Amino acid sequence: MRKDLGKELMFMPLPVLMIGTYDGNGKANVMNAAWGGVYDYGQIIISLSKHKTTDNLELKKEFTVSFATKDTEKISDYFGMVSGNKEDKIEKSGVHVSKAPHVDAPIIEEYPLTLECKVISFEDGSLIGEIVNVSCDEAYLDENGKPDVDKMGIIAFDMVSNSYRVLGDVVGKAFSDGSNI
Numbered sequence: 001m002r003k004d005l006g007k008e009l010m011f012m013p014l015p016v017l018m019i020g021t022y023d024g025n026g027k028a029n030v031m032n033a034a035w036g037g038v039y040d041y042g043q044i045i046i047s048l049s050k051h052k053t054t055d056n057l058e059l060k061k062e063f064t065v066s067f068a069t070k071d072t073e074k075i076s077d078y079f080g081m082v083s084g085n086k087e088d089k090i091e092k093s094g095v096h097v098s099k100a101p102h103v104d105a106p107i108i109e110e111y112p113l114t115l116e117c118k119v120i121s122f123e124d125g126s127l128i129g130e131i132v133n134v135s136c137d138e139a140y141l142d143e144n145g146k147p148d149v150d151k152m153g154i155i156a157f158d159m160v161s162n163s164y165r166v167l168g169d170v171v172g173k174a175f176s177d178g179s180n181i
């Protein structure tokens, strides 16, 4: 037996994306965004209402996206609870910032994996960005030079229980396990 739960927005897992931008004074800001994903090859989409971040995006047209981790869970939630218009989130959280090499946007050093993006369009609250570079803290690369998801402790947003969860065990191989059914 199945039970209807009605017209609910239950979609999972969602990412925990940290959008890094600079304002007109070169001040770095970060916000938390879970309503995001892949748009096309090399492109991402994030659904955004109005924030300091969107003002910055309209000005600079460039941004970074980092993936929140178990170690950065508390500050990542903070980055989603308070606006940079009210507090200096960088100063209060104590994170370390450097300018991204390929875009005019900040890299937050505490996040191991970061996408550097240019705005393709931002219409009706849908931000579409082109990834121009990806960088990863070397300490989180595996022996093949790829980002090690387990080592990074990347977290996902569970919108049913309003919780952050660490990505779990590998349970199979994609484009492979389905071949012998």
Ligand SMILES: Cc1cc2nc3c(=O)[nH]c(=O)nc-3n(C[C@H](O)[C@H](O)[C@H](O)COP(=O)(O)O)c2cc1C
Binding pocket: 029, 030, 031, 032, 033, 034, 035, 036, 047, 048, 049, 050, 051, 052, 053, 054, 077, 079, 080, 081, 082, 083, 084, 085, 157
């Ligand atoms: C878990 C979580 C997910 C969020 N996802 C989004 C989102 O996808 N889109 C959005 O517009 N705001 C989202 N927010 C809200 C913003 O992060 C929040 O309004 C933030 O204060 C904006 O910061 P800013 O004004 O410094 O840019 C989310 C917040 C949390 C805690």
